[in-house]
Amino acid sequence: MTREKPKNLWLSRWGFILAATGSAVGLGNIWKFPYITGEYGGGAFVLMYLACILAIGIPVMMTEIALGRRGRGSPIDAIGRVVKENNGNPLWKAVGGMAMLAGFMILCFYVVVAGWAFAYTWKMLDGSLAATSVDALGQVFGEHNANPWQLGGWSVLVALLTLWIVAKGVQQGIERAVRWMMPGLALMLLVLVGYAFTSGSFGAGFDFLFSFDASKITGEALLAALGHAFFTLSLASGAILTYGSYIPDGQSITRTTFMVAFADTAVALLAGLAIFPIIFANGMSPSAGPGLIFMSLPLAFQQMPFGTLFGVLFFAMVSIAALTSAISMIEATVAYLNEKHGISRLKAAMGAGAVLLIISLLAMLSFNLLAGWTPGGQNFFDWLDYLTSRWMMPLGGIFLVLLAGYALRGEIMRDELNLPPLGYALWLFMVRYVCPVLITMVFLHALGWLGFDPIAKWYWIAGAIGALAVLGEVLRPRVVSALVDR
Numbered sequence: 046m047t048r049e050k051p052k053n054l055w056l057s058r059w060g061f062i063l064a065a066t067g068s069a070v071g072l073g074n075i076w077k078f079p080y081i082t083g084e085y086g087g088g089a090f091v092l093m094y095l096a097c098i099l100a101i102g103i104p105v106m107m108t109e110i111a112l113g114r115r116g117r118g119s120p121i122d123a124i125g126r127v128v129k130e131n132n133g134n135p136l137w138k139a140v141g142g143m144a145m146l147a148g149f150m151i152l153c154f155y156v157v158v159a160g161w162a163f164a165y166t167w168k169m170l171d172g173s174l175a176a177t178s179v180d181a182l183g184q185v186f187g188e189h190n191a192n193p194w195q196l197g198g199w200s201v202l203v204a205l206l207t208l209w210i211v212a213k214g215v216q217q218g219i220e221r222a223v224r225w226m227m228p229g230l231a232l233m234l235l236v237l238v239g240y241a242f243t244s245g246s247f248g249a250g251f252d253f254l255f256s257f258d259a260s261k262i263t264g265e266a267l268l269a270a271l272g273h274a275f276f277t278l279s280l281a282s283g284a285i286l287t288y289g290s291y292i293p294d295g296q297s298i299t300r301t302t303f304m305v306a307f308a309d310t311a312v313a314l315l316a317g318l319a320i321f322p323i324i325f326a327n328g329m330s331p332s333a334g335p336g337l338i339f340m341s342l343p344l345a346f347q348q349m350p351f352g353t354l355f356g357v358l359f360f361a362m363v364s365i366a367a368l369t370s371a372i373s374m375i376e377a378t379v380a381y382l383n384e385k386h387g388i389s390r391l392k393a394a395m396g397a398g399a400v401l402l403i404i405s406l407l408a409m410l411s412f413n414l415l416a417g418w419t420p421g422g423q424n425f426f427d428w429l430d431y432l433t434s435r436w437m438m439p440l441g442g443i444f445l446v447l448l449a450g451y452a453l454r455g456e457i458m459r460d461e462l463n464l465p466p467l468g469y470a471l472w473l474f475m476v477r478y479v480c481p482v483l484i485t486m487v488f489l490h491a492l493g494w495l496g497f498d499p500i501a502k503w504y505w506i507a508g509a510i511g512a513l514a515v516l517g518e519v520l521r522p523r524v525v526s527a528l529v530d531r
């Protein structure tokens with residue numbers, strides 16, 4: 046069978062690793078992870094999050110990369126080709142379409158949050174954060190958002206930077222950007238952890254992140270951890286699949302996946318070690334919610350030696366992390382337009398960018414002019430977040446593992462993953478049984494359709510996984526062979 050020739054490939058073997066880490070490491074690691082860890086009570090949450098990365102994040106990421114490289118294209122085209130090779134149903138392409146749409150929708154509100162990070166780098170410098178209480182800083186944040194020109198201006202700046210990089214291409218745009226941004230980000234983070242170590246309450250921060258309180262393990266927290274594992278690894282949203290399609294044949298998907306997942310987790314934990322010691326040293330609460338890095342942290346920086354300098358460094362780091370994620374969210378769409386419709390990358394980026402600006406405008410205005418427009422009880426910004434993280438990513442994740450675990454002939458994935466037998470068996474077990482059961486539970490619980498707490502009744506989960514596995518591995522081959530022999 047002649048396989049599709051790749052149109053684009055990463056220049057170096059670090060290309061994918063840097064770009065995928067750039068996609069994964071973002072606001073999810075530095076903004077969301079610290080505050081949800083704070084809300085769910087520290088070490089117990091961290092442990093559940095690590096378990097979810099291992100049990101679901103890694104198998105799903107391997108699947109996405111393998112599908113992308115096998116099909117060599119945007120999510121829709123890559124899945125289409127793999128399914129065709131398998132003589133399967135072309136409807137599976139819809140999974141790629143949904144993932145692509147999810148990536149695009151995430152970007153529509155992500156530019157707003159990224160805009161906050163850019164704006165705060167500037168505000169740290171020009172003194173507008175020189176307030177003396179968290180309330181006063183809350184007011185600064187509120188005023189920033191109340192002004193559509195200010196909020197919008199910074200968000201549009203992020204969108205334009207993103208489009209500019211993506212328009213320049215995979216090697217000349219994306220790879221070139223991440224090649225210096227990612228090492229820069231790592232360096233900034235290490236400097237900030239060093240600062241927290243010498244000037245903050247490092248012990249208190251460390252204990253908070255790693256001391257384990259079993260009573261804090263709840264179904265609610267597990268669900269948050271699972272959802273976050275998806276989000277932080279950029280799964281089921283087209284990004285990893287599209288980046289995977291640019292990996293040269295012969296590079297190990299498994300090793301690459303582990304490196305990206307490890308780097309992403311390390312950044313989240315180090316961000317926690319940079320933030321919490323500073324929060325604790327200034328007597329603040331770790332559970333301040335989404336305002337943690339925009340309200341509590343700037344105040345903490347004000348009160349510390351060289352605080353302004355390190356504050357600028359912190360928000361510059363967040364801005365870079367957000368930018369390298371943003372470019373991956375629109376890459377799938379640009380790749381699709383470029384490949385399917387023969388539109389140049391520049392025009393594809395401009396077209397996608399025009400739609401992006403219109404939709405994200407509604408997200409920007411959610412904080413001011415349209416704040417009162419709350420169809421179904423939430424504003425447009427919250428709707429984008431809700432639809433993508435509650436529905437599209439879990440659903441996409443389930444369909445991806447079902448496709449790889451059940452619908453495709455075994456050798457397609459086996460070829461691509463190129464694992465030793467035991468490793469392959471483990472991957473297959475995860476995508477066939479563990480991932481679908483766990484993701485379904487999360488999904489149902491998040492919707493409030495599950496009448497019990499899946500952690501307190503963990504044996505239901507274990508039982509369902511076990512029963513499915515027995516059914517699948519022991520009974521199904523017998524049923525199939527009985528039918529075939531007849």
Ligand code: TRP
Nearest residue numbers: 069071072073276277279282284
């Ligand atoms: N992983 C990103 C972060 O942690 C967020 C993200 C979610 C994402 N889905 C994505 C990034 C799709 C790129 C593409 O901030």
